[in-house]
Structure formats: C-alpha cells, structure tokens
Amino acid sequence: MQKLDYDQLTNCMRCGFCLPACPTFKETGIEAESPRGRISLMKAAVDGLMEPGIRFEDQMNHCLGCRACEPACPADVKYGQLIEGARDAIEVHTTQHRWWVKGVRKLVFKELFPSQQRMQLLGTGLHFYKMSGIQKLVRKTGVVGLFSKHMATMEKILPDASGKGIVERLGTFIPAKGKKLGTVGMFRGCLMDVLFTETNISTVKLLTEAGFDVVIPESQNCCGALHAHSGETDQAKQLAKSNIRAFQEAGVDYIISNAGGCGAILVEYDHLLHDEEEWKEDSTWFAKRVKDISTILVEKGRPLRYADTLSPQGPTRVTYQESCHLRNVMKGSQPIKQLLQRVSNTSYIEMKDAGSCCGSAGIYNMTQPDMANQILEHKMENVNATTASYVVTSNPGCLLQMKLGIDKHGQTGHMEAVHIADFLYDRLVKQS
Template identity: 75%
Template structure:
C-alpha cells in the first residue's frame, strides 16, 4: 500500500513536506535497504531516528500497516550493526539502558541525587551561572522545569496494598514506572488514591521494573524483553484483575507485551494474560469504577478554562482519547475547550526532545500556538513526557505564564471530594 493517507498524520512530514520524512517514505527506505538497493549508512540511520514514533500513521492507514513494529525493527537492526555512535554516547546508552532504568533501587539513588541537587541550593547556583546552557540550551530548559525528585517511591509511602473505599469492585495492579516513581511520585500516590476511592483494591508489586518502552524505541529490544518478562511475573504473582498505567508511553508497550514476546512460545500465554489486562487510569475509572464526586463551585467562581493534550501512544495505540475528556467534563466549575490538533505530537516522544531538539522544538512551537488559542488556564495531559514538554512550551512560548500544565490524575484528585 502506497496510498499516502499517512502523510498528513505524520508530524515530521507536516513540518518538512519531504517524502523521506513520512511513514511511507521511511518504509520505502527500509525496503530498499532489505532489497539491497541502498546501503544503510548514516543518512538512513538519521532518517529512522528522526521519526517520533508517535504512531499517528497507524489509525490513518486503511491497510492497517503496523508501522510502529517496522520502525522498532529497523532501529534494532541499526543498533546491532551501527558503528556511528560516538564513544560517549555508547557509554551513556549502556549506563542508562542497562545499569539504571532496569533497576528500581538504582532509580531511587538517582532520585536521591536529584533531590539533593534541588534542595541543597546547587540547582539555584547552576541556573544562575547558566553553566548547563554552555553545553546545550535545550538541556538547560529541561533542567529548569524538572519536577521535585524523590527517593521514596509509592511503595515506601503507601506499602504494597491499599484497600478499596466501600465495596470492592476489583483488584488492580498499579504500574509505578521508573521515572514516574522518581520524578512524579505524588502523581503515583494520587493515582492509587483515585483508584481506591473508585472502589478498587490496589496492589503495587514491589518486584516490577521499567516497562521497557525507552529500550524498545531505541532499538534495545533484548533488554526490553527482559523488562517485560520481569513485569509479567510480578503481576501474575499478584493475581490482579487489571493492570493500571498512568503514563501513556508505558501503557502502550505494556498492552503490546504479547507482540514484544511473539517469537518466544513459552511466554505466549503469560504475555497475552498480561496485555489484555492493561488499562489506562482514565479508562478504568470510566468503564469500571464508581463515579467520583468533585467539589462544587461557589456561586461567584468563574469556570476554569481547561484544555487537553493527547498522549500520542494513549490515543494511537491504547485508543483511549475519550475517557480523559469525559472525566474532565465531569468536574464542576470546569469549561473544557478542545485544542486544535490536540491529538498531534507535542515533540516529547520519550527522549526525542533530547536527541532531536531542533525538530522537537519546531513541533512544540506550533503546538503552543494552538494551546494559547484556547485561552486555557490548565493544559492537562496523561503522560509525563508530554507534561514536561508542555511545561517547556509554557516557559518558552506561553502567552500567559500563569498557565499550568498538569497530569490529569493531579487535576482530578485535587478537586475530588475525599471520603
């Protein structure tokens, strides 16, 4: 199929208008390489890495081409054969992908280090001197908007089991994530509280680890499979009815563990068991939970103008774009304003805004034009990467600096009537 329906859905094609920057173009490059018509050199690698992996092309494709699987296979092949990485990049990749992200205890140490950096005054000194900006202006911008880190994750705060409020509807397993548990610990805690309030007993398996999404997107497929197997075993042992994610990027690979392990027959049954139980927090609250009660507005309160930025993977892979909007429209004193192209990528895409800052910033510039046009006081999203990207957008392009970017869990919990 070469119809081109994917072209207008692709963020990089919309920015450049180049065929090679489209899903159709990249698939042609992959095929030409496989057929021996071209050598997979540095230009081929750059084009594969220039893809955001947002998978907006998949819902647009009438032939149901699994582009996400193709790009991950291409990146895996590149990592197996590439000789173009600079030595320091190889060291950093090996350190983060194999020695840090897969190990929760090491992530806690990272959180502790970041917290000391933020609380001892060192961060203020660094920002005042602008030393980070000497290396990278984009990295300096990201450092400035980092949330408060923590070495005490959700298990340390709440334990491994939180009972349901009232009559129990079901038992759910909370997927805490790696970066979520270090940089967004409060969001994780509020996720558990929302689930409990909605009638779910929450189990947080302590042996779970990173979902493997960053590994898979970077071509580290073997390590992604190791992560998947550990998580499957952890949640099977907990014997939960559902597995809940509050991060669109994590949820997208969790729901595809059956595909990730498709070439390992011994894991087929377990991976299928896991994948069919994965639910985004918004979806399970709408489909299975008791209705949450929210604080009523005072008569003289002006409605809060709220808009929503879709997580690409939540929308295009998990197919859960309606539930967040339903929840937001159910909150009293809220005026929901739909953003133009809310489903288009914000430019975060995992670590894309770090590895491809020029294109990421170009996409973010256009996103902020649409966000500012809503006049919203709150930009709500359902993924940590999107949240940081929108915070960066407000910092750089916000018409009103008082606008807040918030995770939907935080927005809902802060307005919920607590029993």
C-alpha cells in the first residue's frame, strides 16, 4: 500500500488492449503473464486478498519492463511505475534471497555501478582478459560452459572493453565545429563508458559536427535504471540527485543520452523524485532537457550529410531494431528512421514488429535466459526476413542481444549489429 499508486491500480479497465503488446503474454498466452494480469495480482496483494509470496515475486520478475503496454492502454495506466513499485516492495520485505544473492546485489548496486572509477577498473580487467590470451584459452577449454551454457554464449559477444572512458579520451569540453548552435551535456553512462567507449566518442563527434559545444560533467554517475527496475529505489534516487546537480552546474541547454534504457529513467527523474518536494523543481528542469542523440540531431542540429560506399550488389540494406524504452517512454523512434533514410547509397528496410522487445531488457537476458532466448528467436525470424547487412540499434542491451541472435543464426559475416551513432559517424561526409 505504501509503494503502489492505488489510483493507477484502479485505472486499469481490464480491457485487454495490452495483451497483444506484451512479449511474455505473446509467448505463453497466460493471463498472469500480461500487464492486466500482473496489475490484478498487485491489487489483490494491496487489498490483502493474497499473500505476495514467491510465486507473486516470480511473476513480477518475469516482466521485461519494456512498457509496450503503455502506448496500447486507452486509460493511460502507468504500468512502468507500478511494476517498479511492486519490485521495490518485494525487495523491502523479501526473505527469499540467499546470503550470496544479497551479497552480489550489494556489490553490484551499491559498490560497482555508482562508482565510475570501479567501472573503469572493471573495463581494465575485461580488456586484459581479452588481450592477454586468457579469453582464447577460456574459449578453447570451454571452461565457462561448465558453469552455464548461457554464460558461455554471452561471453562470445563480449564487446571490446576499456579502462579509459570518454573523459580520458576527449576531455570534459569539446567545442562545436563551425557556428555554435547550443551547449549540450553528454550523459556517458556507466556500462556505456567502459564497454562502448567508441560509441560515446562517435556520439560526441556527431554533436560537435552538428553545431554543439559538448560538456561531459565528471561528477555524473550511473543513471539508476537497473536500480529502479530491480527494487533498489532509494539508491536510484541518490544517483538521480547526483546527476541533477552535475548537469545543473554544467549549465547545459540539453542532456544527451545514446542509450534508450538510460534515457527512459533520465526523462522520468521528476517522477522518481515526485515525493520529495525540495527536488521537484530541479528534477523537472532535468527531465525536460533529456533528449536522445537522434532526436537532437533531427530537431536542433545543423543538417549533416551521410553516405555509404556502394557495394557491387547495389545499395546496402539496413534495418532498425527499436529500443523499447526509446520507443515507449522517450517516444523517439521516428528520428532514427529519418536519419537512416538520409544515408545515401543505402536501402532502409522496415522490420516487421521492429518495436517488439528483443529479450535483452537490462539484465533480463541473464536473470531470465529461457524466456529471453524464446523472445530472441522470434525476433530473429523478423530480422532474417529483412536480409539486411546492418541491424541498427539505439541501446547497448539491444545491441548485444542482436549480436547474440546473429551469432546463433550463423549470420556473422553476412549481417552486423551496430549502434546508430557509430553507423552514422562512420558514414558522415565531413564538411570542408
């Protein structure tokens, strides 16, 4: 009762419009696997009609949190807020976690992700693992597969990590090329900065070419999305407050994200902190300034030219796998499609059900690998049908999941998953 908005629970009309939008319901056909079903379970727990035990907990955790149900809902039920509130309540009261699970959660959520220095140490360790020959030895011996087949599969698509993030590579201020149109703050992310440093660099360079001074506040930290989705709401709030301070002090016009999962919580900092009156004005200031890299390029930036080299077979075929959070929360899918269609010598192929979840969903593909793989298999049917050479994504989790699907389906060498920022910057026609 303390964690859930009862008005939102009762706003659900049980109409069922959310059912065909929900990935887990589409896979199972079970009512409890739908947003309507999960809301019914939440209300029953709040009303005291059922004990929220382990089966209730499992059902809440089985939700991907993709929020595809929200655009489909005629009553505008804020399902994302409800599922996060339910998970928060579970974490406060649960006694189900084993001691080592609690230890891992504390290490990850309280010690690792909030600290950029520790994240960079992780990046350094992963870089050493790959460059020292240990990775080759591990793959040759198959030792990872002894612990988990899924872990062995995920290890195959591990990106090139780095202990040097974007600040170490470019500094904290990168001036605009040509006439300045504005000043933006770059949200570098935690995992983005160590696993996808080159994507962050591509993002900054696109922004400067489009006419923006780019500021990268060093004091920023993790966005708090994984914390909020996993029931660690108090920690998510602390991270949000730190980020708000960092970007306010930077004096930026906009705050740019290149990860749909991060952007979705950044744009909802005002809701995350809605019960703290002293943060109402500042959180609203922050949330209104958050934009995805594609949106700022289309709406505010200097028009840029992009061109691909013609292949012997004709224009390069490109498709787009939409980020759930960019589509359903930030409402930012159209700018990416517009940008892709501006790249000359390419053919944009619309993917069937491009907006359906790929099964990544933060760390869902690690905590719920069976369902994640089932969803990925159906996604790959639509990906393969495009016969595209490039599958463009706008979120690191989607990017890794697409790489995983391409590898599983033997498409490596014929098809490549790439982030929109990298795809565009590699094809940018530099201004003379």
